[in-house]
Amino acid sequence: MGKPHSIVLQNVNKEYRRDEFVIPVLSDLDLVVDEGEYLALMGPSGSGKTTLLNLIAGLDRATSGAVIVHGQDLGTMSEGQVTRWRADNVGFIFQLYNLIPVLTAFENVELPLLLTHLSKKHRRENVMTALRAVGLDGREDHYPRQLSGGQEQRVAIARAVVTDPYLLVADEPTGDLDRKSAEEILSLLQQLNTEFGKTIVMVTHDPQAAQRASRILHLDKGKLVRDEQQISFPVGVAS
Amino acid sequence: MKFLHYIIRNALRSPVRSLLTIGSTTMCLALMMMLLSFLSVNDSVATSLRTYNRLIVMSSQGFTQPVPYARVGEIASMKGVKGTSTFSWFGGKYNEEPMPFAQFGVSADKIFTLYDEFNVPPDQVKAFAEDKTGCAIGRKLAEERKLKVGDSVPLKGDAYPLDLTLTIRAIYDGPATRDLRMCFFHWDYLNEELKKVAPNSKMLDNAGVVIVKCESADQMATLTKGIDNQYVNSDTPTRTQSEEAFNRLFTEMFGDLRGMIQNIGLAVVFSLIFVAGNAMAMALRERTTEVAVLKAMGFGRGLVINLIITEAILVTLVGGILGAIGSKFFFDLVDLSKYTAGFLPFFFVPWSTALLGVGASLLIGFLSGIFPAIRAAQLSVVNGLRKVV
Numbered sequence: 310m311g312k313p314h315s316i317v318l319q320n321v322n323k324e325y326r327r328d329e330f331v332i333p334v335l336s337d338l339d340l341v342v343d344e345g346e347y348l349a350l351m352g353p354s355g356s357g358k359t360t361l362l363n364l365i366a367g368l369d370r371a372t373s374g375a376v377i378v379h380g381q382d383l384g385t386m387s388e389g390q391v392t393r394w395r396a397d398n399v400g401f402i403f404q405l406y407n408l409i410p411v412l413t414a415f416e417n418v419e420l421p422l423l424l425t426h427l428s429k430k431h432r433r434e435n436v437m438t439a440l441r442a443v444g445l446d447g448r449e450d451h452y453p454r455q456l457s458g459g460q461e462q463r464v465a466i467a468r469a470v471v472t473d474p475y476l477l478v479a480d481e482p483t484g485d486l487d488r489k490s491a492e493e494i495l496s497l498l499q500q501l502n503t504e505f506g507k508t509i510v511m512v513t514h515d516p517q518a519a520q521r522a523s524r525i526l527h528l529d530k531g532k533l534v535r536d537e538q539q540i541s542f543p544v545g546v547a548s
Numbered sequence: 549m550k551f552l553h554y555i556i557r558n559a560l561r562s563p564v565r566s567l568l569t570i571g572s573t574t575m576c577l578a579l580m581m582m583l584l585s586f587l588s589v590n591d592s593v594a595t596s597l598r599t600y601n602r603l604i605v606m607s608s609q610g611f612t613q614p615v616p617y618a619r620v621g622e623i624a625s626m627k628g629v630k631g632t633s634t635f636s637w638f639g640g641k642y643n644e645e646p647m648p649f650a651q652f653g654v655s656a657d658k659i660f661t662l663y664d665e666f667n668v669p670p671d672q673v674k675a676f677a678e679d680k681t682g683c684a685i686g687r688k689l690a691e692e693r694k695l696k697v698g699d700s701v702p703l704k705g706d707a708y709p710l711d712l713t714l715t716i717r718a719i720y721d722g723p724a725t726r727d728l729r730m731c732f733f734h735w736d737y738l739n740e741e742l743k744k745v746a747p748n749s750k751m752l753d754n755a756g757v758v759i760v761k762c763e764s765a766d767q768m769a770t771l772t773k774g775i776d777n778q779y780v781n782s783d784t785p786t787r788t789q790s791e792e793a794f795n796r797l798f799t800e801m802f803g804d805l806r807g808m809i810q811n812i813g814l815a816v817v818f819s820l821i822f823v824a825g826n827a828m829a830m831a832l833r834e835r836t837t838e839v840a841v842l843k844a845m846g847f848g849r850g851l852v853i854n855l856i857i858t859e860a861i862l863v864t865l866v867g868g869i870l871g872a873i874g875s876k877f878f879f880d881l882v883d884l885s886k887y888t889a890g891f892l893p894f895f896f897v898p899w900s901t902a903l904l905g906v907g908a909s910l911l912i913g914f915l916s917g918i919f920p921a922i923r924a925a926q927l928s929v930v931n932g933l934r935k936v937v
Binding site for chain 2: 368397403420
């Protein structure tokens with residue numbers, strides 16, 4: 310018996326309207342992602358990678374078709390329900406980290422936990438666990454400006470995982486990093502996938518980064534053009 | 549409360565901008581406190597005068613027009629009148645100061661019977677009444693100018709074409725709501741000196757206004773009507789009113805001062821809403837991506853609105869507390885009334901006015917934050933993130 314489906318896209322279309330123009334971005338997309346899969350989305354600029362990521366993360370709505378994540382049909386949920394669903398189920402990692410500059414590493418990681426009913430003590434425990442997991446314990450009082458790019462992205466990853474979400478979405482997580490830092494971040498993501506079983510969807514232009522994923526989807530002009538299953542590497546081997 | 553540190557950090561994110569917003573709120577609310585307190589002080593002075601059963605008789609054409617001196621005696625003989633006095637404003641300069649303090653030519657032997665709320669040692673009352681060039685000054689005036697009984701008070705005529713040199717014979721004290729910076733001198737002395745230098749002056753034998761002390765409050769209405777009826781067909785008809793009404797009239801001579809001050813207050817509030825709203829809108833424009841990130845993480849619209857409005861309120865509240873409560877304490881220490889030449893006997897910012905100022909700052913914060921907050925809450929996460937992603 311196979312793994313349960315984590316993400317199911319059925320006949321998904323997405324188009325944007327700009328004045329009188331209708332711009333199709335995704336066309337008739339069908340996709341099934343199993344639980345615990347590490348998916349890399351590749352393709353040229355304008356191919357619809359980030360749009361697909363946004364649909365899966367519940368940040369945007371499909372024009373037609375169904376987007377079902379963790380058993381929830383996102384298209385049937387209200388704005389407020391999707392927002393709550395994201396808080397519970399999705400962790401975000403951005404290319405430019407998007408940490409809040411006036412908050413320390415600890416406070417940045419704590420932000421998503423402020424939406425929960427956890428006590429201050431439990432929040433502290435969870436934040437420290439997340440920071441330890443990304444190798445940043447001892448740097449919790451540092452502000453983003455006091456950290457390197459790689460360290461900032463680690464804080465962002467800690468922030469993404471601190472609520473123990475079902476799904477991690479990463480949009481070009483290594484796009485702004487040097488090779489060494491990028492490798493560290495990719496190893497960390499791989500570790501989250503293999504050790505903690507997180508389903509990860511990552512948009513990347515970098516073939517080396519994509520090689521860390523268990524599956525690579527190639528998009529072009531809003532259509533799925535290639536679906537590659539990868540051999541799973543143990544953590545660190547690929548690097 | 550768990551979001552408070554985030555709100556505070558955001559408010560302090562651009563210290564110069566926040567300080568400028570706080571500064572403008574502080575200054576504007578301090579100004580508003582002064583204006584509103586002027587009204588409330590004026591009201592409390594007027595209200596406090598109710599208990600003294602005094603009437604003011606002035607010319608029906610206004611208090612700047614003369615009232616013949618003969619009226620003082622005539623009215624004194626009316627039933628229900630305890631006493632009368634002239635009350636003629638001199639308006640002289642003291643040491644070349646154009647508006648030093650209020651000076652009035654009065655019936656020296658009666659004035660402290662009429663103003664029985666003033667405390668004066670009996671020997672000083674007697675000495676003042678017996679010395680035609682003598683004067684009685686208020687305690688605050690004596691303290692501020694370091695004047696004492698026996699000192700000379702030279703007054704240079706401005707409205708009158710003559711100078712007076714007075715000698716302090718009495719220093720009066722009294723309730724805080726009364727003007728303790730006045731200078732009373734003999735009306736007779738003024739009139740005699742005026743006769744010498746300007747025998748044809750229309751100011752001769754002019755009582756100014758007549759102060760009437762009634763025997764009881766019950767007689768005030770009857771006397772008010774009776775006095776005016778008596779002179780209605782004379783060359784110099786009168787207009788009689790309570791001291792409280794006269795006091796309010798004095799303020800109203802500036803036009804609709806109350807309405808003007810209230811409108812200025814509203815204008816201040818609206819200006820501050822624009823200033824603080826602009827600062828808040830700028831702050832949020834710079835944080836578009838951050839707001840999108842928060843929303844992506846699961847911060848709902850309501851929470852985003854709350855965070856932004858609270859931040860806006862925090863900034864204006866600091867300004868409000870500094871401006872409103874600060875000016876309350878400032879004017880408790882610095883007595884503004886000494887610069888008003890007797891127009892205000894005292895000045896302070898009442899707690900009710902200060903709290904109104906704090907309330908106004910809350911309202912300003914709310915209104916300045918609401919529109920940027922709604923805009924941020926409506927921001928599409930995808931569009932917000934697109935700025936950098």
